[in-house]
Structure formats: C-alpha cells, structure tokens
Amino acid sequence: MKQIEIVALPGDGIGPEVTAxxxxxxxxxxxxxxxxxxxxxxxFGGTCYEQHGKPVTDEILDECKNKKVVLLGAVGGPSWxxxxxxxxxxxxxxxxxxxLGVFANLRPxxxxxxxxAASTIKEEVIEGTDIFIVRELTGGVYFxxxxxxxxxxxxxxxxxxxxxxxxxxxxxxxxAFEAARLRDKRVCSVDKANVLESSRMWRKSILEIAGDxxxxxxxxxxxxxxxxxxxxxxxxxxxxxxxxxxxxxxxxAASMLTGSLGMLPSAxxxxxxxxxxxxxxxxxxxxxxxxxxxxxxxxxxxLLCRYSLKLEEAALKIEAAIQAVxxxxxxxxxxYTEEPGxxxxxxxxxxxxxxxxxxxxxxxx
Ligand code: IPM
Ligand code: MN
Numbered sequence: 001m002k003q004i005e006i007v008a009l010p011g012d013g014i015g016p017e018v019t020a021x022x023x024x025x026x027x028x029x030x031x032x033x034x035x036x037x038x039x040x041x042x043x044f045g046g047t048c049y050e051q052h053g054k055p056v057t058d059e060i061l062d063e064c065k066n067k068k069v070v071l072l073g074a075v076g077g078p079s080w081x082x083x084x085x086x087x088x089x090x091x092x093x094x095x096x097x098x099x100l101g102v103f104a105n106l107r108p109x110x111x112x113x114x115x116x117a118a119s120t121i122k123e124e125v126i127e128g129t130d131i132f133i134v135r136e137l138t139g140g141v142y143f144x145x146x147x148x149x150x151x152x153x154x155x156x157x158x159x160x161x162x163x164x165x166x167x168x169x170x171x172x173x174x175x176a177f178e179a180a181r182l183r184d185k186r187v188c189s190v191d192k193a194n195v196l197e198s199s200r201m202w203r204k205s206i207l208e209i210a211g212d213x214x215x216x217x218x219x220x221x222x223x224x225x226x227x228x229x230x231x232x233x234x235x236x237x238x239x240x241x242x243x244x245x246x247x248x249x250x251x252x253a254a255s256m257l258t259g260s261l262g263m264l265p266s267a268x269x270x271x272x273x274x275x276x277x278x279x280x281x282x283x284x285x286x287x288x289x290x291x292x293x294x295x296x297x298x299x300x301x302x303l304l305c306r307y308s309l310k311l312e313e314a315a316l317k318i319e320a321a322i323q324a325v326x327x328x329x330x331x332x333x334x335x336y337t338e339e340p341g342x343x344x345x346x347x348x349x350x351x352x353x354x355x356x357x358x359x360x361x362x363x364x365x
Contacts, residue, residue, distance in 0.1 A: 001035065007064050008040065009041075009045075009060075014292035019072075032317075035309065055087060061096065071297075075089035075092060100273040109131040109257060111130075111258050115259040118339075119257055133239075134239060134242075137244060137247075140164060140198070186219070187213075189220050223249075260335050263296055266300060267306075293334050332350060
C-alpha cells in the first residue's frame with residue numbers, strides 16, 4: 001500500500017459533517033486503489049479562532065504547505081461576523097489560498113439527469129449542461145492593494161483595488177485552455193472590458209495565450225451579459241475563465257442550474273498544491289442537525305483524486321457513486337421536492353448508501 005498524507009480542515013457549521021463523509025469515501029476508495037490515505041485534521045476558521053484567537057495559525061498553514069493537499073469543509077458563521085477583517089473565518093481561507101499559491105479554482109457545473117427537475121430553471125434549458133468554470137483565485141479585487149477605509153470631509157469611504165498583471169492572467173488562461181483541450185475545445189473569457197482597466201489587461205493577456213492554442217475556440221463575454229446567458233442558455237458554455245470576483249458570483253449563479261448549491265465541488269490548484277472544498281458555505285442554520293447534503297464535499301474528494309492523487313479511476317468511481325445516490329431517489333432537504341420516487345434523507349443515510357456502493361463494487365471484483 002502506498003501511503004499518502006493530506007490535511008483535513010473541516011472548519012465551521014456543516015463543514016465537519018460533510019467533511020467526515022467525504023473522508024470516509026476518500027479513504028474507502030483509495031484503499032481499493034492500494035493507497036492508504038492519512039488525514040491530519042486541524043481547526044480552521046471560526047473553530048480555530050475559538051481555540052487560538054485567530055482563524056488560522058502559522059503552524060496550521062505550514063502543515064498544509066508540507067502536505068500539499070487539503071480537504072476543506074466550510075468556514076464562517078454569525079458568531080464571528082463582527083470580528084475585524086483579519087480575524088474573520090474568511091480571512092483564513094484567503095490566506096490559505098494565497099500562501100499555497102492555488103491560483104486556479106476549478107468549478108465543474110454538471111446537471112445530473114436525476115436532478116434536472118429539482119432546479120428552479122426549466123428542465124429543457126438545463127438538461128445536458130456541462131460547464132467548467134476556471135476562476136482566478138489569488139488575485140483581483142480580493143487581494144489588490146491599496147485597500148483601506150478613511151474619511152473625506154466627514155464622509156467615511158473605503159477603497160478596494162482590482163488589479164491583474166499579465167503573468168497572473170497568463171497562468172490561469174493556460175489552465176483554462178488546457179482544460180478545454182480535454183473537453184469541447186471552447187473557452188469563453190468573461191470580463192468587464194468596456195469599463196475596467198484591469199479587464200482590458202485581462203482580455204489582452206488572454207488573447208496572447210490563445211495564440212498557443214489554435215485548436216481551441218476563444219470567445220469573450222462581458223460579465224453582466226454572462227450572468228444573463230448562464231440562466232438563458234447554459235448549454236452554450238464549455239470552459240469559462242474569469243477573474244476572482246466575477247468567478248465567485250457567476251459560479252453561485254451557475255450552481256442553481258444543478259438544483260442546489262449543495263451539489264457543487266471545487267478544486268483550487270497551483271504548482272503541486274491543491275485545496276478541495278465544496279462551493280457552499282457553512283450553513284449555520286442547519287449545522288449539527290445531521291441533515292446537510294454531503295455530496296459537494298464528496299464530489300470535491302473526487303476532484304482531489306483526479307488532480308492531486310492522479311487517480312482518475314478513483315475519481316470516476318466516486319462520481320458514479322454520487323450518481324447512484326441520486327438515481328436511488330435519496331434526497332437531502334436542499335434537493336427534496338416531494339417528487340414521486342424520491343425519499344427525504346439525512347446526511348448519514350447518504351453516507352451509508354455511498355459506502356455500500358463501494359462495498360458492492362469491491363465484492364464484484
Ligand atoms: C467561495 C466563497 C469565498 C470566496 C468566501 C467564503 C471568502 O464565497 O469560495 O466562493 O468569496 O471566495
Ligand atoms: Mn462564493
């Protein structure tokens with residue numbers, strides 16, 4: 001057995017509940033591929049603030065850098081909303097992304113046939129949707145300097161800076177073009193080049209990289225139009241590449257195509273490092289009740305197998321198990337619509353079903 005060590009940062013709210021399921025799945029499937037996965041669990045976000053007075057410590061960051069692969073739950077919650085910016089749980093997440101240099105955030109948006117009816121959008125519009133969002137993750141207005149709050153003639157004001165350098169755009173563009181080569185060979189770059197200077201730099205830099213990929217078709221779209229097009233005709237998109245803020249917003253919008261934000265996984269990659277986390281938040285309203293949908297966390301574990309462990313077969317196996325859950329009719333509350341043939345399920349029932357799928361497959365080998 002090959003041994004692989006990763007870090008698990010379950011975080012806050014439903015984070016620990018969904019991460020536990022994802023880890024069980026990950027360990028079980030890895031074992032079937034002769035990999036013994038060991039996860040060091042560490043506090044992160046609000047949970048870390050409670051223990052250490054800050055949302056992440058240098059030791060925890062060092063451990064993530066050493067292990068290179070991180071499975072994350074979710075961070076945040078009302079108890080930490082009034083803390084100063086650097087103590088908020090979200091600050092830990094941004095620091096982790098920056099320090100690990102995971103500049104490309106991959107967010108696949110697939111509509112599972114079994115869930116096509118669960119979306120608020122018409123079935124014929126969304127069925128067959130398969131979008132791959134590549135969001136720049138360590139630059140843009142999330143990190144640009146200067147960034148401050150001051151006052152002018154008694155009127156307080158705040159400044160954030162949206163900054164993109166050519167090299168930052170180049171490296172994320174390459175990730176998008178490479179991804180497109182394995183798919184439908186189309187990239188749509190999303191910006192606000194009719195208004196923003198940083199977007200004009202973005203577009204120019206994307207065009208420079210496009211020259212190296214003559215086999216991939218490139219288009220450009222303004223972000224406001226894109227928000228509308230995602231809802232109007234999502235099937236037109238293959239790979240989408242965009243900046244940090246636009247990608248954050250567009251991926252939440254796109255998640256609704258899949259029926260629930262609770263279905264969306266993400267992989268953040270850069271160099272040899274990878275951070276895998278569901279797109280959804282910590283959902284404090286349902287935390288601790290055992291009803292959270294663990295499928296986005298489980299799908300993130302599949303991405304971990306694909307991008308960090310290079311175990312494509314393991315990734316496919318996990319993704320097939322997710323599909324099997326949905327086809328069985330089991331639905332957590334976020335997806336449940338009383339549709340005939342479906343049953344309301346809690347987190348444990350979903351977890352049991354997933355693990356049983358792997359045992360059956362194992363027995364069949
Ligand atoms: C996400 C989240 C984060 C982001 C927050 C929690 C800082 O919304 O991963 O999409 O804005 O990047
Ligand atoms: Mn977001």
